[in-house]
């Protein structure tokens with residue numbers, strides 16, 4: 001294991017308004033990206049591995065291009081023997097056939113007796129739908145207490161998963177879902193009667209261990225979405241482990257993400273008993289339908305000009321622009337607004353209401369551009385996003401490329417097979433080096449375009465549709 005790699009989450013001296021992935025109670029108070037740092041976990045993980053404790057009893061390395069794969073898979077949702085109401089919900093969502101991860105994972109997810117699964121699949125390929133189908137399938141509505149919990153790193157993502165679950169379960173009578181996020185009120189004296197609880201780890205710790213308004217030992221399904229960041233970021237890690245420790249041995253444990261570095265994967269296999277593992281090969285991680293480019297710029301002003309050129313010349317569905325800090329996001333939003341562009345901004349210092357409003361307005365297309373930070377890098381699903389711009393490239397605490405975050409960011413476009421474009425703005429030798437690091441890591445070329453050159457921009461235009 002490369003212990004060095006995991007140290008990227010360690011504390012650092014970055015500016016205090018750098019944005020963390022998290023918006024949960026614990027980390028939100030500490031605004032530094034490195035504040036959710038993880039030196040204790042790094043030590044724990046390396047200890048686990050040194051001691052040779054990592055044992056995957058049932059390791060199913062899915063080589064997707066291997067036609068001889070022994071895995072059972074289904075080609076239609078009917079073959080899963082789901083309740084008719086769930087099948088109806090799936091079709092109402094417009095899903096006709098399972099995606100690759102769904103056809104591979106669902107037979108494992110729905111097996112009886114339940115099996116544990118650690119799954120990896122590219123962004124936007126239907127992981128959420130796979131675990132949501134499982135969550136609603138496992139509920140016994142005659143029992144009026146929480147039976148399924150799903151942990152997600154951010155407020156917005158928990159709300160999105162809640163909405164997907166409610167849609168999928170719309171024809172199931174008497175199923176109740178509750179979101180456990182900042183601002184959700186509960187009575188500390190009443191036991192929860194909802195069947196599925198979806199929330200951020202801090203809130204779930206409060207509800208289950210502090211107020212004891214539901215019983216973790218009765219949970220049948222535990223889902224960790226964006227599992228790698230939940231394991232690697234210290235605040236989340238501690239809370240997830242506190243919850244995990246209370247679960248019964250029979251509880252089905254499901255971990256999902258588009259990325260796992262090796263140390264995180266090893267740790268995941270240590271905490272999940274007898275897991276099935278679905279993994280991608282490194283060269284499969286970056287999607288071919290997302291074309292990646294970089295533009296050379298000389299300053300933030302010049303980066304802004306590049307955005308204006310691109311934005312003014314091509315048919316953009318919608319765009320998300322990622323900045324490294326709240327300050328930079330604010331600066332860019334101010335500048336674009338002053339120049340007459342309708343842009344939204346979403347970063348960690350906003351209230352949860354303001355954040356939801358910004359995302360809703362963007363989803364509705366009221367603003368075509370959303371300027372944000374890493375807080376929105378994972379999971380958020382807005383179909384019409386055709387372009388992702390990295391105004392600042394994602395870096396870790398050591399100033400090296402944060403390849404995982406990069407992949408999640410660009411995965412906000414190219415959802416479920418659509419075309420997408422990722423544009424990286426490069427303003428120094430250092431950022432060029434980071435760009436090359438990312439290119440080498442995924443072995444996918446990031447081509448140069450000139451934002452002042454009409455031909456180059458036209459090329460982009462043809463790919464954005």
Ligand SMILES: Nc1ncnc2c1ncn2[C@@H]1O[C@H](COP(=O)(O)OP(=O)(O)OP(=O)(O)O)[C@@H](O)[C@H]1O
Nearest residue numbers: 095097098099123124125126127128129379381416
């Ligand atoms: N079988 C299907 N048929 C059609 N659309 C689907 C299917 N499964 C999922 N989708 C849609 O594809 C989009 C992406 O799915 P989803 O959000 O589940 O991806 P994901 O793998 O969880 O992404 P991320 O890695 O970003 O979290 C969603 O809009 C979802 O509704």
